[in-house]
Amino acid sequence: MKGKGAYGKLGVVAATVSPSGALAKEKKRAILEATLAVLRERGLSGLKMEEVARRAEVGKGTIYLYFRDKKDLLKALVEERTWAFYREVEEEVRRKAPFFLRLEALLQKRLAWIDEWRGLWAAVAREAMEDPTPWLKGLHEHYLHLLEELIRSGQEEGAVRPELSPRPTAAVIAALGCSPQLETEAYMEHLLLVLRKGVAP
Amino acid sequence: MKGKGAYGKLGVVAATVSPSGALAKEKKRAILEATLAVLRERGLSGLKMEEVARRAEVGKGTIYLYFRDKKDLLKALVEERTWAFYREVEEEVRRKAPFFLRLEALLQKRLAWIDEWRGLWAAVAREAMEDPTPWLKGLHEHYLHLLEELIRSGQEEGAVRPELSPRPTAAVIAALGCSPQLETEAYMEHLLLVLRKGVAP
Amino acid sequence: MKGKGAYGKLGVVAATVSPSGALAKEKKRAILEATLAVLRERGLSGLKMEEVARRAEVGKGTIYLYFRDKKDLLKALVEERTWAFYREVEEEVRRKAPFFLRLEALLQKRLAWIDEWRGLWAAVAREAMEDPTPWLKGLHEHYLHLLEELIRSGQEEGAVRPELSPRPTAAVIAALGCSPQLETEAYMEHLLLVLRKGVAP
Amino acid sequence: MKGKGAYGKLGVVAATVSPSGALAKEKKRAILEATLAVLRERGLSGLKMEEVARRAEVGKGTIYLYFRDKKDLLKALVEERTWAFYREVEEEVRRKAPFFLRLEALLQKRLAWIDEWRGLWAAVAREAMEDPTPWLKGLHEHYLHLLEELIRSGQEEGAVRPELSPRPTAAVIAALGCSPQLETEAYMEHLLLVLRKGVAP
DNA sequence: AATGAATGAGCGTTCATTCAT
DNA sequence: TATGAATGAACGCTCATTCAT
Numbered sequence: 001m002k003g004k005g006a007y008g009k010l011g012v013v014a015a016t017v018s019p020s021g022a023l024a025k026e027k028k029r030a031i032l033e034a035t036l037a038v039l040r041e042r043g044l045s046g047l048k049m050e051e052v053a054r055r056a057e058v059g060k061g062t063i064y065l066y067f068r069d070k071k072d073l074l075k076a077l078v079e080e081r082t083w084a085f086y087r088e089v090e091e092e093v094r095r096k097a098p099f100f101l102r103l104e105a106l107l108q109k110r111l112a113w114i115d116e117w118r119g120l121w122a123a124v125a126r127e128a129m130e131d132p133t134p135w136l137k138g139l140h141e142h143y144l145h146l147l148e149e150l151i152r153s154g155q156e157e158g159a160v161r162p163e164l165s166p167r168p169t170a171a172v173i174a175a176l177g178c179s180p181q182l183e184t185e186a187y188m189e190h191l192l193l194v195l196r197k198g199v200a201p
Numbered sequence: 202m203k204g205k206g207a208y209g210k211l212g213v214v215a216a217t218v219s220p221s222g223a224l225a226k227e228k229k230r231a232i233l234e235a236t237l238a239v240l241r242e243r244g245l246s247g248l249k250m251e252e253v254a255r256r257a258e259v260g261k262g263t264i265y266l267y268f269r270d271k272k273d274l275l276k277a278l279v280e281e282r283t284w285a286f287y288r289e290v291e292e293e294v295r296r297k298a299p300f301f302l303r304l305e306a307l308l309q310k311r312l313a314w315i316d317e318w319r320g321l322w323a324a325v326a327r328e329a330m331e332d333p334t335p336w337l338k339g340l341h342e343h344y345l346h347l348l349e350e351l352i353r354s355g356q357e358e359g360a361v362r363p364e365l366s367p368r369p370t371a372a373v374i375a376a377l378g379c380s381p382q383l384e385t386e387a388y389m390e391h392l393l394l395v396l397r398k399g400v401a402p
Numbered sequence: 403m404k405g406k407g408a409y410g411k412l413g414v415v416a417a418t419v420s421p422s423g424a425l426a427k428e429k430k431r432a433i434l435e436a437t438l439a440v441l442r443e444r445g446l447s448g449l450k451m452e453e454v455a456r457r458a459e460v461g462k463g464t465i466y467l468y469f470r471d472k473k474d475l476l477k478a479l480v481e482e483r484t485w486a487f488y489r490e491v492e493e494e495v496r497r498k499a500p501f502f503l504r505l506e507a508l509l510q511k512r513l514a515w516i517d518e519w520r521g522l523w524a525a526v527a528r529e530a531m532e533d534p535t536p537w538l539k540g541l542h543e544h545y546l547h548l549l550e551e552l553i554r555s556g557q558e559e560g561a562v563r564p565e566l567s568p569r570p571t572a573a574v575i576a577a578l579g580c581s582p583q584l585e586t587e588a589y590m591e592h593l594l595l596v597l598r599k600g601v602a603p
Numbered sequence: 604m605k606g607k608g609a610y611g612k613l614g615v616v617a618a619t620v621s622p623s624g625a626l627a628k629e630k631k632r633a634i635l636e637a638t639l640a641v642l643r644e645r646g647l648s649g650l651k652m653e654e655v656a657r658r659a660e661v662g663k664g665t666i667y668l669y670f671r672d673k674k675d676l677l678k679a680l681v682e683e684r685t686w687a688f689y690r691e692v693e694e695e696v697r698r699k700a701p702f703f704l705r706l707e708a709l710l711q712k713r714l715a716w717i718d719e720w721r722g723l724w725a726a727v728a729r730e731a732m733e734d735p736t737p738w739l740k741g742l743h744e745h746y747l748h749l750l751e752e753l754i755r756s757g758q759e760e761g762a763v764r765p766e767l768s769p770r771p772t773a774a775v776i777a778a779l780g781c782s783p784q785l786e787t788e789a790y791m792e793h794l795l796l797v798l799r800k801g802v803a804p
Numbered sequence: 805a806a807t808g809a810a811t812g813a814g815c816g817t818t819c820a821t822t823c824a825t
Numbered sequence: 826t827a828t829g830a831a832t833g834a835a836c837g838c839t840c841a842t843t844c845a846t
Contacts, residue, residue: 004356019808019809019810023811043324043327043328044245044246044324044327044328045245045246045328048835048836048837049836049837049838050836050837056813057295057810059810059812060337060809060811060812060813060837060838061810061811061838061839061840062809062810062811063838064837064838065809065810068836069837069838070838071835102228111356118323118327119323119324119326120323120324120327122319122320122321122323123244123245123320123321123324123325124324124325125320126244126245126320127244127245127246163389168390168391168394169391170815171391172376172391174823175241175373175376181253190370190372190373192367193369194395218828220826225826248818249818249819249820250820250821251819251820254807254828254829259827259828260827260828260829261824261828261829261830262823262827262828263826263827265820265821265822265827266827270820270821271820271821311845366821377815399844403726419759421829421830423649426830429830440727445726446647446648446726446728447647447648447730448731450814450815450816451816451817452815452816453816455833460831460832461831461832461833462816462817462832463817463818463819463831463832463833464830464831464832464834466816466817466818467760467830467831470662471816471817472816472817481680500720507837520725520729521725521726521728521729522722522725522726523725524722524723524725524726525647525722525725525726526725526726527645527722528722528723529646529647530649531647531666546606570790570792570793570796571793573790573793574778574790574793577775577778577790589771589774589778591768591771592771592772592774595771596797622805629807650839651839651840651841652840652842653840653841656807656808659808660808661807662806662808663807663808663841663842664806664807664808664842664843665806665807665842667841667843668805668806672841672842673841673842681825713807763827
């Protein structure tokens with residue numbers, strides 16, 4: 001935060017200090033990907049900037065052209081990955097397909113996402129932000145909205161019991177896979193049982 | 202030669218049997234308690250041995266009389282707290298009381314436990330152990346058994362729908378509060394609806 | 403500036419965070435001495451904490467028990483050395499001895515001091531403080547006062563021409579050796595000529 | 604292989620003869636000027652090549668077309684500025700004008716020069732050269748010669764007391780403003796008193 | 805000639821761990 | 826048993842320098 005003054009003569013001062021351009025985006029992506037990979041393999045305390053650089057095949061200093069510091073890198077990672085996941089969920093929710101197919105695909109994505117983080121998501125978010133609580137709340141709210149939308153569309157489609165209120169049901173679905181130890185099979189079995197219209201609970 | 206020098210050649214590793222005695226136990230407890238407090242306040246990367254010592258009102262070196270190193274301290278913390286929680290759950294499960302009272306008390310305890318860790322539980326466990334997966338699986342299995350036992354006793358008591366299989370239902374209950382953002386109210390509402398015998402789902 | 407909280411049970415919280423005690427003072431002194439030595443040999447950009455530690459025969463981390471950071475170390479050095487010099491000057495000024503003996507001794511001390519810093523004094527002061535100007539002004543004012551006192555005592559003693567005003571004369575003496583290149587011999591010759599009562603200028 | 608790699612094998616060191624041409628000279632000047640500006644504002648440790656480039660409105664790499672490295676840049680700066688000052692002094696010394704006017708103008712220039720460097724001159728010189736002492740001595744000798752010449756011309760003109768030897772007097776004048784804290788008013792007062800012929804000292 | 809993205813050696817600083825007391 | 830001053834390996838980050846364009 002020292003000398004970010006306007007560079008060059010053109011007023012095209014990028015929003016970030018980062019190098020701009022198409023292949024710059026590519027490099028940024030590579031760094032984020034490497035970060036997650038190291039995080040999964042070595043855990044939070046095993047996350048060293050040097051190894052991230054090695055993994056991303058860039059110089060150590062290069063990371064600092066794209067991210068202010070380690071904290072900023074983690075923040076970018078958490079945000080980017082979380083929104084990417086939500087975009088996928090959104091797509092799935094709005095896809096033209098029978099409710100239970102969409103539900104299953106969505107749950108698979110959720111599990112993949114959980115697995116991707118190995119339970120470190122919350123801890124990384126805490127490292128990344130001063131007070132992560134409001135941000136986390138906001139994210140979760142967004143997720144719940146998507147799931148509510150899914151339930152409603154399932155009810156309109158006639159696949160889901162109409163007497164279920166969307167919000168609590170969404171909350172239950174949201175809980176899936178919060179911990180890597182959950183028995184996903186059993187969880188799904190329960191969901192199918194509870195949601196499916198015309199089946200005795 | 203101070204610092205992190207070679208760990209005792211000739212196997213003369215000072216067996217960390219810990220000081221014995223009653224007030225020694227008390228000191229150990231104070232250290233573990235301080236560790237969790239610092240963890241909650243400062244996060245995983247903010248956990249410094251020095252601050253733990255200050256909080257526990259002992260010297261920095263004293264911690265090393267009770268725990269081999271930081272990793273060992275974390276391991277002890279995770280184990281101690283987790284088993285303490287399971288003991289409470291067990292007690293609740295076996296208490297002589299109507300099913301739904303026990304269920305509610307249990308869910309409250311679960312929420313308190315979740316809140317206690319602020320989502321750091323998994324990350325701390327990863328710091329503490331080389332390969333945490335089997336250990337975590339074992340723990341969770343134990344928890345599920347307790348919940349299954351609860352469901353069964355509820356069915357025997359006639360409070361829970363007999364057609365629910367205990368295992369999947371236990372899995373759903375176990376998921377409660379895995380993330381601090383879950384809507385616990387909604388979650389409970391859903392559970393009551395689904396479990397309670399004689400109520401249309 | 404993180405956790406300076408009260409240590410120990412005794413309320414004897416030292417003014418600094420530094421370890422207190424007699425041999426602690428000794429260590430602090432050794433570090434400061436080493437700092438100046440490195441500074442003289444390697445210049446400002448050649449001043450590495452590691453070499454200071456090696457020179458002071460302490461561990462690198464030990465320096466940080468006595469000084470907050472490099473800047474703080476430099477600040478302590480500048481202050482300590484400067485005041486030490488002024489104390490010597492003061493002693494000389496007030497010594498019971500003929501004026502010209504005191505003047506010569508004082509000028510020798512000044513030269514030793516100048517040589518000690520190798521012209522880096524001002525640069526080090528700038529590294530050490532946010533805005534060094536007022537502090538420098540204050541120091542110099544103190545020095546000028548001492549020299550004025552010297553002139554006046556010389557005049558009372560009858561050794562110095564009474565028509566010289568003390569302040570300007572003090573300013574001229576203060577200028578001696580500001581740069582290591584000054585010809586001290588010539589400078590002294592001039593001073594003797596100008597000051598000595600009863601000698602044609 | 605980027606970074607600080609081996610300096611051209613086979614002696615293919617791009618002789619830093621600098622780009623030639625008129626506007627090339629202009630660019631070199633801009634870089635030197637920017638260097639001094641940054642030095643004054645941020646001090647020696649705050650002197651970053653990047654900021655120099657920004658100030659000079661050239662690319663960072665461009666600096667390396669005109670100067671071998673940072674050290675070379677500093678050396679060029681010290682030399683250029685010092686000689687420029689001496690040229691001004693020389694001009695003043697040889698100007699056709701009454702002695703005391705020339706003296707005053709010279710002292711003003713000296714003060715401006717001192718102010719320009721903010722006490723960093725010696726430190727910068729030390730950064731710039733391996734062993735700066737002989738070079739500094741040479742410079743100072745040149746300055747003293749000029750001042751001696753001034754004194755002599757003042758004596759020939761009949762304005763300066765003939766009994767003063769030029770060398771010591773030159774040394775005293777040279778000392779003016781060696782430190783930014785000197786009381787220049789007082790210093791001048793003293794000089795006028797001492798030098799002016801026909802005035803009782 | 806000019807540029808600035810990329811690099812990595814190097815440095816300041818932290819903090820888990822030891823051990824003399 | 827208890828302590829905290831001392832240590833140095835390790836890590837985050839900087840910035841002079843290079844070189845493809």
